[in-house]
Amino acid sequence: MTETADRTAPGPALEAYRPPRNQWWDVWDQFKTHKGALFGLGFFVFTLLFVFVGPLIWTLDAQYIDIRARNAGPSLAHPMGTDQLGRDTMARMMAGGQTSIAVGLTAMALALILGTLVGVLAGYFRRLDGLLMRTADLFLAMPLLPLLLVTIMLFRDPLRANFGPEGGIFVLIVFMIGVTSWMQTARVVRADVLALKEREFVLAARSIGTPSHRMITRHLLPNVMSPIMVSATLGIANAIITESALSFLGLGFPSDFPTWGRLLFDATDWLTQNPERVIWPGMAISLTVLSVNYIGDGLRDALDPRIRGR
Amino acid sequence: MKRYSLLLGATALALAPAAAMAERGSSGHLNIIYWQAPSTLNPYLSGGTKEVESASLILESMARFDETGMMVPWLAESIPTVDNGGVSADLTSITWTIADGVTWSDGSALTSADFVFTWTYCTHPEGGCAQAGNFDGVTSVDAVDARTVRVNFAESTPFPYTAFVGYESPVIQAAQFAECLGARAPECTDANFGPIGTGPFKVDEFRPNDVIELSANPNFRFPDRPYFATVTFKGGGDATSAARSVCETGEFDYAWNLQMDPTILAGMAAQGRCAIEVSFGTSVERIHLNQTNPDPALGDARATVEGGPHPFLTDPIVGQALSMAIDRPLLTEIGYGAGGQPTCNVLPAPALYASTANDACLVQDIPGAIALLDGAGIVDSNGDGIREYNGVPMRVLFQTSTNAVRQDAQALIKQWWEEIGVETELRNIDASVFFGGDPASPDTFQKFYADIEMYTNNFAGVDPQAYMASWLCGDMPRPQSQWQGNNTHRFCDPAYDALVAEMVRTADLNERGRLAREMNDMLVRYSIIPLIHRAGVSARAATLEGHRMSEWDSELWNIMDWRRTQ
């Protein structure tokens, strides 16, 4: 989870007493003034604590079936109620959150990195444009389900041998979601880069002989942060939901292995009889995505020197 | 005809007040929802239940099975038997007589030539007929005269009611399908989507995988039926939403195959708009224990006889302990409700064939299972909570198809097995792959690259001979047979093979019953663990009556008698 830490708290604690003042301090100061972002960060940390530290306090096993207590509403013994087999919903929310957040963040990060890389390269280097964008077209046109069936058929057993049943599926799912959802980011980033590279400041930078790699990292990337942040937010939601669709189809984690998306899916049929069952996973997914969205908003503002100066 | 009328008379008597007034079309419009939509109306081109059942509104056969599994003459005048001379004494032919005055919906007469043509159509080598199994062993079909059809078999056939009986081998019109033999079958889209039949309804519009609009057949042989004038047969969605559209919104009158959580279904039915109908046939949800070793380390010899027996599942004591640990009544209550009964038999019906020798399994006995394993010296020697069998830790991979009810059952069984010291890993596989039989896929139920698997199987009709022959040594899926074969768990016992051979030779019904029960007992001790005898579950609107659900035939077999309450 190191990556989450990087994202949420951009390293202030580490470099706290190092004069002259590091520019990340300015970023943090600006970030602090963004109420929504602080709230989002707070909620996200709370969620992380809930799913990762929670199981140490609430020690019920997420897979333990207590059949006599099935379909129970919230009570002291089961604060969030139980499911149709009498498994404790709170324990399942914690265990499910670990998987969902991990899948959401890593798959999003993979898609984002791939998409940004392809988008920037295609937008900046005209020679690569055709090839990369037609590859994006290929991935967009591919019917996802047969592709997944084929991948699972080919790679599940070797991965299971190397990473164990759950680890192997995790790698497979993250990889599959990542490589099938980078295209939108790539197209958006490319479009922005196409426009940016004709702008005056880029022309100016080029006229003084700035090499391509610095051009990209210094001038182009900071200016495409907005769409990337939006893609990140949408990407997390997309990854969590796609994962649930996969396990529903039998292509994901073993069926007794909870994830938020899966909990929401299973609860949907119980909508009229146990409405509280849909509320927990539904809220968890929405609020996590919302908090990431606010963190993204705050980060974008904080990283934009024009806003920071104001 | 006479017998039919007699039977009908009895039904009519029971429902006399409403039926007395009814006439054709008097009940108006009927809405049926099948959450899996039919893709064609030619049952010979697609053998899926959804296609065959929807076609049964239009196409009919000589005889049908009612809700008790009894044969009812339908297009035939009477059921041929040895006693009435309809079946030859040596059991090699059966002669049917078409009832008087049966016509196709276009007005032309049904003749024996249509039956001969139907047989030719389905047995054409290039046709890929899905119902070819119903004509197995048939050497020829003769038109004796315009109303008499004789079906000849290659050898003596104790149960000759396969061809032209039930909903799977109905008669199609020779005139309509004459140009559609063999490889040309798919070119006849109009005929496949709108077959002319003798049944109560005719097709007005067919949209594959979506909807069928039907109206009453004006030339139907009973002048007062069907009571419904028109039918909409809609497909799509899932079981829960189909139930909802009958029981909660009331948009539909009949929903089929509601395999869903019984608590949800009961909650919907409690609102009073619908009634849940169940009918038991031969379907059994069962667990198969792989008798061969599925260890990936064996490479190509994996899950084959050459790879050697399974390290511990071939021991009957292990199978018995696994079976004792399962609480079948609870599984039924959680997953099936009224749509299931706990069973200890892989052959649960008809009553003649159902064994009672194993009924002790109906009560869960975890301490007994633990004692059994301990007594056999199968203990946890290294303290990790998992027993070792000759040094091999008892870890099993338990696979089944993806389906909410099955996944709940899997989770429960896993917990029980872990209580007796058997570690279980669960896997669920999309049904299109699991049942797909693609030899390249590792996930098919025939390939069985797992220790244990669970699914439902049944047999068509009322005779178990072919079904019991599934577990012959020679019928194992293996690489040489492209992994095809019915004996999925690689059961092999020469004594069993001998019993199968004996059953083929035996005509006496009671003796056949004894043989079938004996075979059943060999299987369930303990390489197959039967769990639940499953029923078909459907919902009908409270205003719909005359419905008699048969699991032995199409659920819609007597749709001509359905009507709206006054």
Place this chain on the structure above:
Amino acid sequence: MLTYTIRRLILAIPTLLFISFVIFLIVKLSPSDPTAGLPLTIPPEVREQIRESLGVNDPVFVQYFKWLKLMAWDEPLHFIEGTTGWQVAPDGPRIISYQTRSPVMDLIAQRMPQTLWVVGTSYILGILIALPLGIISAYKQYSVFDQVGTFISMVGFSVPTFFTGVLFIVIFAVNLGWFPSVYNTTHVVTDWDSFVVQLKQIMMPVMVLGLYNASQISRYLRASMLDNLNQDYVRTARAKGLTEKIVVLVHVLKNSMIPVVTVIALNVPAVFGGAIITEQVFKVNGIGQLLIIAIQSGDVPVVQTVSFIFAVLIVLFSLIADILYGVLDPRIRYD
């Protein structure tokens, strides 16, 4: 720009050939089988005969070229004959679905109306909601309107349609009884009353999908507007005395449309592809349902043909998007 367009159109042909071949390989490799849906009572020998009669066992290349020839030559002629009535169609075989044994193109034509009604309407609705939502949210950043809009669009995007669909059915069909829960594909719009019926039956799926689409587009528009609102040219425009309306709705909006155009162009082909889950929940039985059933039953010709048409639209719309960039920002050049 014209030469660029022509070059791209010519290049599209090898691209599409390649894409179609890759799709074909994937679909053929995938372990679904046309006999998977049959009852287990049908014996293995019969299953093998069925596969044989479908041509499933032919070599992959033979199957691909057969399909390609039909797709590139016979089917367009059938299409011309169907629309104009000229007798140009050849007599030979057509692309036949494994499940229905009928021409795939007929199936697609049968599914188009309901998919266009539901998915198309929801997409237009999504854009119509997203534009004002995105513009106002950005212009009044962190206002109540922005906060509420952000909340709704995030919830709209992160709650999956399999849930919102059922929720809507329970509320609007079961409890209130306003709308039907099952879509009637045979309904024909002939007059005002039947149009109202049609509106009622598309209402719920359109709301479910529209919410989802609006969320996505409005987020990109808001972010892009925010970037532009701080640019120097905006200050210049205001300094020149242009009204706020013109500054925002003409100058800023035009420059902010690039990501929005990208996302819309990316998703227009998806309108044709249908919406698998929403179609399933409301039993719309459009292209999405056709595709998913075909995948589940190993119906290679249907999956291949639908995916190919989808690929054509994707290649086409990515070209349209590229041309639109040039219109929105004349500095972008491809030559």
